[in-house]
Amino acid sequence: MDISIHIKTGIQQAFQALYNHDLSNDSIALQPTRKEFKGSHTFVTFPFARVSKKNPVQTAEDLGNFLLTKTDWLKDFNVVKGFLNLELADKVWLETLENILNSDNYGHAEPNGEKVMVEYSSPNTNKPLHLGHLRNNFLGFSISRILEANGYEVMKVNLVNDRGIHICKSMLAYQKFGEGETPESANIKGDHLIGKYYVIFDKEYKKEIAELVEKGQTEEEAKKNAPLILEAQAMLKKWEEGDEKVVGLWKQMNDWVYEGFDQTYRQMGVSFDKMYKESNTYLLGKDIVDEGLEKGVFYKKDDNSVWADLSAEKLDHKLVLRGNGTSVYITQDMGTCDMKYEDLPFTKSVYVVGNEQDHHFNVLFSIMKKLGRPYGEGLYHLSYGMVDLPSGKMKSREGTVVDADDLMDEMIETAAARVAEKEKIAEFSEEEKNELFKINGLGALKYFLLKVDPKRRMLFNPEESVELNGHTAIFIQYTHARASAIVRRAKELDANAVISTSLVLEPAESELIGLLYEYPEKIQLAAKEYSPAIIAQYAYDLAKSYNRFYHEVKIFDEEDEQKVSMRVALTTTLKSTIKSALGLLGIDAPERM
RNA sequence: GGCCCCGUAGUUCAAUGGAUAGAAUAGAAGUUUCCUAAACUUUAGAUGUAGGUUCGAUUCCUGCCGGGGCUACCA
Numbered sequence: 001m002d003i004s005i006h007i008k009t010g011i012q013q014a015f016q017a018l019y020n021h022d023l024s025n026d027s028i029a030l031q032p033t034r035k036e037f038k039g040s041h042t043f044v045t046f047p048f049a050r051v052s053k054k055n056p057v058q059t060a061e062d063l064g065n066f067l068l069t070k071t072d073w074l075k076d077f078n079v080v081k082g083f084l085n086l087e088l089a090d091k092v093w094l095e096t097l098e099n100i101l102n103s104d105n106y107g108h109a110e111p112n113g114e115k116v117m118v119e120y121s122s123p124n125t126n127k128p129l130h131l132g133h134l135r136n137n138f139l140g141f142s143i144s145r146i147l148e149a150n151g152y153e154v155m156k157v158n159l160v161n162d163r164g165i166h167i168c169k170s171m172l173a174y175q176k177f178g179e180g181e182t183p184e185s186a187n188i189k190g191d192h193l194i195g196k197y198y199v200i201f202d203k204e205y206k207k208e209i210a211e212l213v214e215k216g217q218t219e220e221e222a223k224k225n226a227p228l229i230l231e232a233q234a235m236l237k238k239w240e241e242g243d244e245k246v247v248g249l250w251k252q253m254n255d256w257v258y259e260g261f262d263q264t265y266r267q268m269g270v271s272f273d274k275m276y277k278e279s280n281t282y283l284l285g286k287d288i289v290d291e292g293l294e295k296g297v298f299y300k301k302d303d304n305s306v307w308a309d310l311s312a313e314k315l316d317h318k319l320v321l322r323g324n325g326t327s328v329y330i331t332q333d334m335g336t337c338d339m340k341y342e343d344l345p346f347t348k349s350v351y352v353v354g355n356e357q358d359h360h361f362n363v364l365f366s367i368m369k370k371l372g373r374p375y376g377e378g379l380y381h382l383s384y385g386m387v388d389l390p391s392g393k394m395k396s397r398e399g400t401v402v403d404a405d406d407l408m409d410e411m412i413e414t415a416a417a418r419v420a421e422k423e424k425i426a427e428f429s430e431e432e433k434n435e436l437f438k439i440n441g442l443g444a445l446k447y448f449l450l451k452v453d454p455k456r457r458m459l460f461n462p463e464e465s466v467e468l469n470g471h472t473a474i475f476i477q478y479t480h481a482r483a484s485a486i487v488r489r490a491k492e493l494d495a496n497a498v499i500s501t502s503l504v505l506e507p508a509e510s511e512l513i514g515l516l517y518e519y520p521e522k523i524q525l526a527a528k529e530y531s532p533a534i535i536a537q538y539a540y541d542l543a544k545s546y547n548r549f550y551h552e553v554k555i556f557d558e559e560d561e562q563k564v565s566m567r568v569a570l571t572t573t574l575k576s577t578i579k580s581a582l583g584l585l586g587i588d589a590p591e592r593m
Numbered sequence: 594g595g596c597c598c599c600g601u602a603g604u605u606c607a608a609u610g611g612a613u614a615g616a617a618u619a620g621a622a623g624u625u626u627c628c629u630a631a632a633c634u635u636u637a638g639a640u641g642u643a644g645g646u647u648c649g650a651u652u653c654c655u656g657c658c659g660g661g662g663c664u665a666c667c668a
Contacts, residue, residue: 034612044611046648056648082648083612124668164668278668305666314596322666329668358597359663385599386661452606455598457661459605464618468630471606471617475630482629537607540616547633593629 003096004030006073007041007086014066021051032514038078039085040514046082056082093513100516100573107580112151115344116378118144120352121265121272125162125257126170127195129264129404131460132354135387135449138586140352141270142450142532143382145584147350155344159276159336162254168235170194171249172228173201183256189263189405190256204228267408269442269586274343276336282327284335288371289321297370308367318363333364341375348378355383355455385457387449407462412441415466415474425593436593440474441466443587447473450585451536471540473587476578479543480589483575490568512570515545516577532585539581546574 008028015023033039045052045059052059057079064077064084076087100106120140123129129137144154174181174197183190205228212222223229238246265271289306292298298306298320306321320331340349351361361381369376389402416437419425425433448465452458468474579589 029609031609031611036613042612046611049648081612161668166668282668303666316596316664319666324666326666328666332668354662355598356662362597383598456606457599461605464605467618469617469632478630485629533607537616544616547630 003088003092004041006071006092007043010067010071010073011043011063013070014063015048015051017070018062018066019052023048023051033085037080037083037085038076039087040510041086041088043084043086044082045084049082060084090510093510096516097513097569097573100577101569105580106576108149109151111153114152114348115155115346116147116152116348116350117155117157117340117344117346118147118350118352119157119159119340121158121270122353123158123160123261124166125160125191125194125254126166126198128189128191128260131387131389131402131404131407134268134404134407134445135384135454135458136352136354137265137268137270138446138449139382139384139454139532140350141268141586142446142535142584143350143352145586146532146535149584152348155274155346156272157274157276157340158272159281160278162277163239163279163282165232165236166198167250168232168239169201169205170198171246171253172232172235173197173204174253175249177204183259189260190258191260191264192403192405193260194253194257201228201232264405267405267442269446269588276339278332281336281339282332284339285327285331285333286321286335288334288338289327289331292320292367292371295371297367308363308370310363310366313362313366315359315363315366318367320367330360330364330367333360334367337364337368337373337375337379341373346375346378348380349375350380350382352382352384355385357381358383382454384454388457388459390459390461408442408445411445411462411466412438414462415441415444418466418468419474419593428592436590439588439590440477440593443473443477443582446585446587447476447536450532451540453533454531473582476539476543476582477587477590478593479546480575480578480582481591481593483546483571483578484591486571487568487575490571512545512574515542516573535581535584539578539585542574542578542581 007030008025011028012023012025015021028043030041030043033042043060043063045056045063049056049059052062054062060079060082064079064086067074067086068077073089073092074086075089078085078087118140120143121133121137123133140156144156148154174194177200178197181193183193186193188196205226208226208228209219209222212225213219217225235246239250289298292308293300293306298308300306301323303323304325305319305323308318308320310316310318318330319328320334321327337349340346353361358381361379361383365376365379365381368379416433419437419440420433425436428436444466448460449458451471464470465472466474468478582589
């Protein structure tokens with residue numbers, strides 16, 4: 001049972017009794033009391049002065065007195081200006097703590113019957129994943145976990161861009177310069193091998209352009225006339241016609257790439273329930289164009305091209321079918337929308353895609369709504385900003401792209417260097433050590449990328465992210481490990497982790513429970529706002545509060561048996577909530593480190 | 594040009610329209626070598642700019658300045 005339910009119901013009753021006014025549940029906003037005042041929950045009365053027809057202070061006094069006399073969960077209250085600060089009775093805290101302890105999946109909602117599809121990752125099969133993909137994958141995976149915790153049935157999907165001219169570029173370069181090389185023979189991951197040939201294509205292509213320019217062509221002409229690009233285009237045409245040789249090569253190279261991706265995804269700790277491939281979806285959507293014409297959502301120009309007029313939404317006019325009857329990107333996306341809905345009749349569909357496509361999704365969603373799709377209102381673009389590095393911007397053309405595999409390896413190495421110097425893990429086996437370093441390194445990476453508001457462009461500092469102190473995953477993981485140590489020791493001592501209701505809470509303890517009570521609400525909020533950043537902040541707040549709590553408790557633990565068991569109960573609770581919060585971010589919480 | 598996003602301590606990030614704008618890190622001063630931690634305490638330091646809306650604005654609205662993105666019959 002959530003504490004705030006008590007309070008909200010009480011306030012509703014008070015408004016009914018005092019002012020004969022029905023207050024809706026949604027209009028009651030409670031906020032944590034500032035630490036310089038007594039109390040845990042604060043109700044702001046300014047907005048209700050016109051209902052009570054009294055000044056905010058008097059309103060707060062009246063409410064406080066009503067709650068104190070008519071309910072049994074309030075210990076005391078104080079009023080500062082229009083702020084009503086509530087001090088809850090000890091039994092409320094104790095009940096809460098007991099609930100948390102007895103609940104298997106505290107903070108997780110019951111199934112709500114709604115289905116949601118989350119699409120993320122969206123790699124191209126012509127090159128390996130890079131730093132930007134890391135933010136994408138972590139966001140997508142974390143959002144999926146958060147939605148699940150909120151009771152949604154979630155389907156995670158990945159729409160792979162496995163066809164098109166850029167794929168042909170890699171294929172062509174391989175055909176010309178590959179000499180039958182394979183991932184095994186070259187001893188590199190499949191996706192890296194393909195990426196290598198994509199770079200080779202670009203290099204050779206540039207050479208050809210330079211030659212043509214020297215012969216008098218303009219740069220623009222040269223780009224169009226270079227033999228390599230013409231060959232690549234011819235290859236794409238053959239692929240579309242189903243040419244056996246081309247398709248065979250395509251399949252072969254795709255297999256290599258997918259093998260490489262699998263490895264990368266496993267390392268990231270993300271997974272998908274279904275893979276979609278553009279080679280299967282790129283022809284979808286033409287029937288929707290016809291439908292849109294019938295419904296008057298689209299119109300046809302003289303040259304037969306089909307357009308959507310979205311000028312009313314400030315989105316201008318958008319082409320949805322070329323004059324020659326072939327589709328554009330958005331045609332395919334419209335079709336994919338419907339296809340997804342057939343796979344899972346969702347109420348929400350989340351697209352985790354970079355903010356450079358904000359406009360595209362505005363257009364797509366607007367069209368689907370106009371077409372009257374039942375899921376139209378549930379379409380959501382989880383847009384995120386670019387990730388910068390201290391060294392500067394990433395540019396694929398200039399070879400300054402940070403490879404995801406390399407970065408993850410480096411993170412693990414750095415974490416190993418930091419954690420190993422602590423000499424606290426001397427008794428660990430090599431295997432245990434490596435496992436721990438992996439958990440630390442990848443946790444640090446995930447946490448750092450997730451703690452920032454997704455829509456903001458952010459700076460990723462690898463060094464800072466693996467600090468043992470500060471706002472980092474390792475700090476939180478370490479807190480979890482310490483909590484685990486206390487619980488372990490308590491078990492050895494046969495200390496009973498049951499709460500005695502006669503206990504009086506020390507300030508540090510009630511503060512800690514006060515933090516814990518907010519947990520379900522935080523998750524709820526995060527799901528609504530699609531923000532793992534809030535979960536990250538919360539995990540950190542918990543870990544930090546543990547330091548204060550720990551020092552307070554230490555003073556008592558030899559003399560006062562009861563306080564020891566309270567400490568164990570609190571520690572157990574803290575441990576499981578930290579673990580749960582980290583779990584929502586896709587981060588492991590080690591038992592020992 | 595039009596449209597969208599972002600501007601908060603030196604730096605990296607917070608803040609459902611609420612109280613004195615929070616953390617972390619770097620800096621300054623002090624205590625300690627005990628707890629699985631070079632830790633703990635104290636201190637200094639910020640809302641780009643000009644208006645507007647209201648009991649109250651980092652938050653909402655308008656102009657300006659700065660950064661980024663989009664504005665393809667590319668995907």
